[in-house]
Amino acid sequence: MAVDGSVERLRREGRIVVVGASLAGLRAAETLREEGFTGTLTMIGDEPYEPYDRPPLSKQVLLGRVPADHTALPRRRAIEAQWRLGVAAAGLDPTAKRVALANGTSVEYDRLLIATGVRSRPWPNELEAGLDGVFVLRTMDDATRLRHRLKAGPSRVLVIGAGFTGSEIASVCRERDLPVTVAERGPTPLSGALGSVIGDVAAQLHHQHGVDLRCGVMVTGLEGDGAGRLRRAHFSDGGTLDAEVAVVALGATRNTEWLAGSGLAAGPRGIACDAGCRAFDVRGIVTDDVFVAGDVARSPHPLFGYQFLSLEHWGNAVAQAEVAAHNMICPGEERRPHLWTPYFWSAQFGVNIKSVGVPNMADQIIVSQGSLGEHRFTAAYGYQGRVIAAVTFDQAKWLEFYQRQIEQAAPFPPPFTTVDRRTEGMRPVPAGFPDPSVPTHGPQVTVSGHSPTDQRVTFTPA
Amino acid sequence: MTSVALLGQILDYANRADPYPLYAELRRTPVVRDESGPYLVSTYWEIQSLLHDPRVSSDIRNLAPEAKTGPRTDDPDLPPSFIRLDPPDHDRLRRLIMRTYGPPHSPRRVYGLHGEISGIVSGLIDRFRGRERIDLVDDFSYPFPVTVICRLLGVPQEDEQRFHGWADTVATAIEPPVGTPDEQEAHWRAIREAHHQLADYLSGLIEQRRRAPREDMISALATDRGADESPMSLPEMLSNLTLLLIAGHETTVNLITNGMLTLLRHPDTLKQLRADPDLVIPLVEELLRFEPPVQLLPERTTLDDIEIAGTTIPQGASLWLVPASGNRDPQRFPEPDRFLPDRPDNQHFGFGTGIHNCIGSPLARLEAQTALAELVRRLDNPRLVEDPPPYRHNAVLRGPRHLPIAFDGLSR
Numbered sequence: 001m002a003v004d005g006s007v008e009r010l011r012r013e014g015r016i017v018v019v020g021a022s023l024a025g026l027r028a029a030e031t032l033r034e035e036g037f038t039g040t041l042t043m044i045g046d047e048p049y050e051p052y053d054r055p056p057l058s059k060q061v062l063l064g065r066v067p068a069d070h071t072a073l074p075r076r077r078a079i080e081a082q083w084r085l086g087v088a089a090a091g092l093d094p095t096a097k098r099v100a101l102a103n104g105t106s107v108e109y110d111r112l113l114i115a116t117g118v119r120s121r122p123w124p125n126e127l128e129a130g131l132d133g134v135f136v137l138r139t140m141d142d143a144t145r146l147r148h149r150l151k152a153g154p155s156r157v158l159v160i161g162a163g164f165t166g167s168e169i170a171s172v173c174r175e176r177d178l179p180v181t182v183a184e185r186g187p188t189p190l191s192g193a194l195g196s197v198i199g200d201v202a203a204q205l206h207h208q209h210g211v212d213l214r215c216g217v218m219v220t221g222l223e224g225d226g227a228g229r230l231r232r233a234h235f236s237d238g239g240t241l242d243a244e245v246a247v248v249a250l251g252a253t254r255n256t257e258w259l260a261g262s263g264l265a266a267g268p269r270g271i272a273c274d275a276g277c278r279a280f281d282v283r284g285i286v287t288d289d290v291f292v293a294g295d296v297a298r299s300p301h302p303l304f305g306y307q308f309l310s311l312e313h314w315g316n317a318v319a320q321a322e323v324a325a326h327n328m329i330c331p332g333e334e335r336r337p338h339l340w341t342p343y344f345w346s347a348q349f350g351v352n353i354k355s356v357g358v359p360n361m362a363d364q365i366i367v368s369q370g371s372l373g374e375h376r377f378t379a380a381y382g383y384q385g386r387v388i389a390a391v392t393f394d395q396a397k398w399l400e401f402y403q404r405q406i407e408q409a410a411p412f413p414p415p416f417t418t419v420d421r422r423t424e425g426m427r428p429v430p431a432g433f434p435d436p437s438v439p440t441h442g443p444q445v446t447v448s449g450h451s452p453t454d455q456r457v458t459f460t461p462a
Numbered sequence: 463m464t465s466v467a468l469l470g471q472i473l474d475y476a477n478r479a480d481p482y483p484l485y486a487e488l489r490r491t492p493v494v495r496d497e498s499g500p501y502l503v504s505t506y507w508e509i510q511s512l513l514h515d516p517r518v519s520s521d522i523r524n525l526a527p528e529a530k531t532g533p534r535t536d537d538p539d540l541p542p543s544f545i546r547l548d549p550p551d552h553d554r555l556r557r558l559i560m561r562t563y564g565p566p567h568s569p570r571r572v573y574g575l576h577g578e579i580s581g582i583v584s585g586l587i588d589r590f591r592g593r594e595r596i597d598l599v600d601d602f603s604y605p606f607p608v609t610v611i612c613r614l615l616g617v618p619q620e621d622e623q624r625f626h627g628w629a630d631t632v633a634t635a636i637e638p639p640v641g642t643p644d645e646q647e648a649h650w651r652a653i654r655e656a657h658h659q660l661a662d663y664l665s666g667l668i669e670q671r672r673r674a675p676r677e678d679m680i681s682a683l684a685t686d687r688g689a690d691e692s693p694m695s696l697p698e699m700l701s702n703l704t705l706l707l708i709a710g711h712e713t714t715v716n717l718i719t720n721g722m723l724t725l726l727r728h729p730d731t732l733k734q735l736r737a738d739p740d741l742v743i744p745l746v747e748e749l750l751r752f753e754p755p756v757q758l759l760p761e762r763t764t765l766d767d768i769e770i771a772g773t774t775i776p777q778g779a780s781l782w783l784v785p786a787s788g789n790r791d792p793q794r795f796p797e798p799d800r801f802l803p804d805r806p807d808n809q810h811f812g813f814g815t816g817i818h819n820c821i822g823s824p825l826a827r828l829e830a831q832t833a834l835a836e837l838v839r840r841l842d843n844p845r846l847v848e849d850p851p852p853y854r855h856n857a858v859l860r861g862p863r864h865l866p867i868a869f870d871g872l873s874r
């Protein structure tokens with residue numbers, strides 16, 4: 001392949017464009033320079049800010065411990081980039097190798113890295129989403145606005161969705177001593193990510209900390225007053241709730257719209273790429289100059305049946321960015337696969353939650369150490385007789401061991417004796433994930449009536 | 463499997479000054495059974511993996527009967543301290559200690575000692591005035607952490623000397639005694655005696671602080687009711703305070719002494735540090751890799767058969783991890799035998815890793831950083847008088863017994 005010196009030329013004087021100026025984009029840029037890329041490097045970001053860290057936004061920032069603009073990502077090294085901040089990428093012409101920007105200009109590249117990440121899924125009803133008091137939480141600006149409002153001491157906060165972000169926000173509200181209601185359509189908090197066995201523990205944490213947790217219920221509408229301020233929420237069970245603030249925490253949408261018409265395999269589930277971070281085109285053929293990293297990427301993982309995984313994990317963004325950057329400036333035989341074992345953490349209600357592997361692939365779970373009742377435990381997830389994931393509540397130091405178990409396809413349930421193995425951990429039970437054939441997100445549409453004239457379509461937003 | 467006879471050599475005082483060639487020999491077989499019984503693990507990734515392995519126990523009661531040979535540091539009349547226990551008991555005690563020592567409940571405990579630590583360091587160095595030669599161990603490295611741990615715990619200044627004597631004796635228990643059976647018996651008797659005196663003394667202090675608490679750790683421990691679990695009993699407090707005392711005494715002494723010794727052997731680095739005092743932060747990390755005070759983690763055991771690096775360690779085996787060897791593993795650290803004060807990616811085992819990761823690390827770092835930066839700043843043209851210096855007997859907590867240093871004068 002390109003051992004003829006073209007890679008050498010690229011490293012020396014090529015043009016690399018990185019779209020997305022957040023964690024993955026920054027770490028990729030740093031890796032490019034670290035590995036000797038001396039050409040032109042352009043960083044494009046739609047936000048006006050230099051790369052910042054998001055995990056603190058739903059924790060320390062909302063608590064008021066850290067100002068939102070103090071979460072800039074530390075720089076590992078100088079990257080000598082041309083920054084185009086505050087302007088979004090608007091289109092891609094892979095033949096001309098050109099990225100169009102929202103301000104009408106464009107940038108040409110020899111190699112492109114797409115790291116545009118995700119944005120929070122908005123409340124589906126635009127009018128309701130526009131009410132004063134309705135928030136999402138993804139960006140620094142979101143966090144600043146929400147923090148300001150929480151500081152004012154609203155009479156009640158409604159959190160819609162009890163995934164990790166929603167649960168963290170609820171935890172912050174309780175720590176600020178604000179009355180908070182959490183509405184979750186699943187049977188428990190975190191059930192989509194960790195299953196309902198662990199979700200039950202999460203529910204206990206909500207209850208213990210005084211959260212008004214309502215599971216198996218959806219918010220069907222948000223109602224404003226005459227001045228356009230949020231006043232009340234309506235639930236699918238017919239109930240209502242007066243609230244001044246609602247935080248929509250219904251997951252994220254991948255930022256791929258700007259790639260429409262580019263011919264890349266980009267859609268709502270991310271941009272498909274190979275394990276070397278090279279994007280696929282819509283025909284399923286791998287490109288050689290367009291790379292993908294971070295939340296927006298969707299890549300096959302050999303350890304998990306070559307499933308195309310798209311992960312919204314901090315550590316994945318870093319690891320994938322490093323692999324992508326390396327591969328961008330290396331000839332084929334020196335390229336590396338991105339074999340990162342999925343890993344993420346959360347902090348809520350004073351508990352440190354960490355997970356490794358792909359829990360929602362599992363069919364069974366076993367408490368391998370500690371105790372669910374004490375809210376301190378390690379649980380292993382099994383899939384067809386092997387360990388596929390693990391989660392720890394305040395026992396993070398064991399996670400590394402379970403990561404090796406996953407990587408070695410160790411048998412499930414774990415057959416060996418460990419420290420802190422209790423009687424409840426002697427038997428695997430179903431993990432309690434929602435049926436994968438039923439979507440957990442997106443609006444629910446139902447049709448009733450028999451004849452064409454009395455058929456009615458009911459739209460229930462997610 | 464072949465067995466080796468390396469443990470005896472490592473414990474042999476003749477090799478104390480430079481055990482690293484022995485470790486290099488050990489690493490040729492990552493997991494090996496010593497002829498004296500224990501399984502020795504010497505390579506970085508294997509140690510790393512075993513320290514995170516829930517099948518590895520720190521509770522010697524899980525040793526197979528025939529493997530029970532080793533030394534005992536705990537007072538036999540008290541329950542085991544938390545480093546000698548497994549979860550959930552370990553976790554409970556460690557949490558209770560952390561509540562009084564570190565974040566999130568007591569985030570300022572160590573940080574708050576900052577000024578006091580600088581003051582103690584300056585005071586000790588001031589006493590070198592008018593001298594041309596000191597013994598760093600007796601004149602500085604020893605009195606310094608002893609004073610700090612006593613202040614932290616809340617031991618009155620007038621009792622520090624007695625305290626120091628007991629700690630010294632109790633710490634010798636960490637490795638097998640040498641000499642004739644009579645000498646060994648006398649050794650154990652002395653240790654038991656020290657344990658008893660220390661326990662008596664601590665009981666009195668705890669009782670005193672329970673009635674009239676102050677801003678120290680003993681007061682905090684004695685009055686802590688626990689969060690949602692039972693607070694420490696008096697016997698638990700005694701064994702764990704004894705542990706904190708020894709850990710706070712014996713390790714930092716060696717860290718600082720090893721540090722000065724290493725700097726005097728690397729005059730360019732010493733010069734560099736004098737010019738850039740902030741270098742002390744990565745330098746202390748490199749020191750913890752290069753000359754760690756805790757060289758061996760003896761007497762862990764296996765709750766199940768564990769296969770690692772092609773060897774199966776049977777259940778109940780005595781397991782000795784050699785972190786000081788892992789720290790010099792060329793598979794993990796490029797040029798491991800070089801002292802590189804600003805070494806990148808320095809994930810050493812200086813404080814161990816896993817659930818028993820040293821809780822004293824923030825204090826030890828602060829002490830070593832303050833002490834080394836200030837010694838280097840103030841000692842004028844310091845020189846080693848003797849290389850290697852005489853070492854202490856202890857192979858586990860390794861460090862010089864004396865470190866004579868000559869110098870031309872003292873800066874302000």
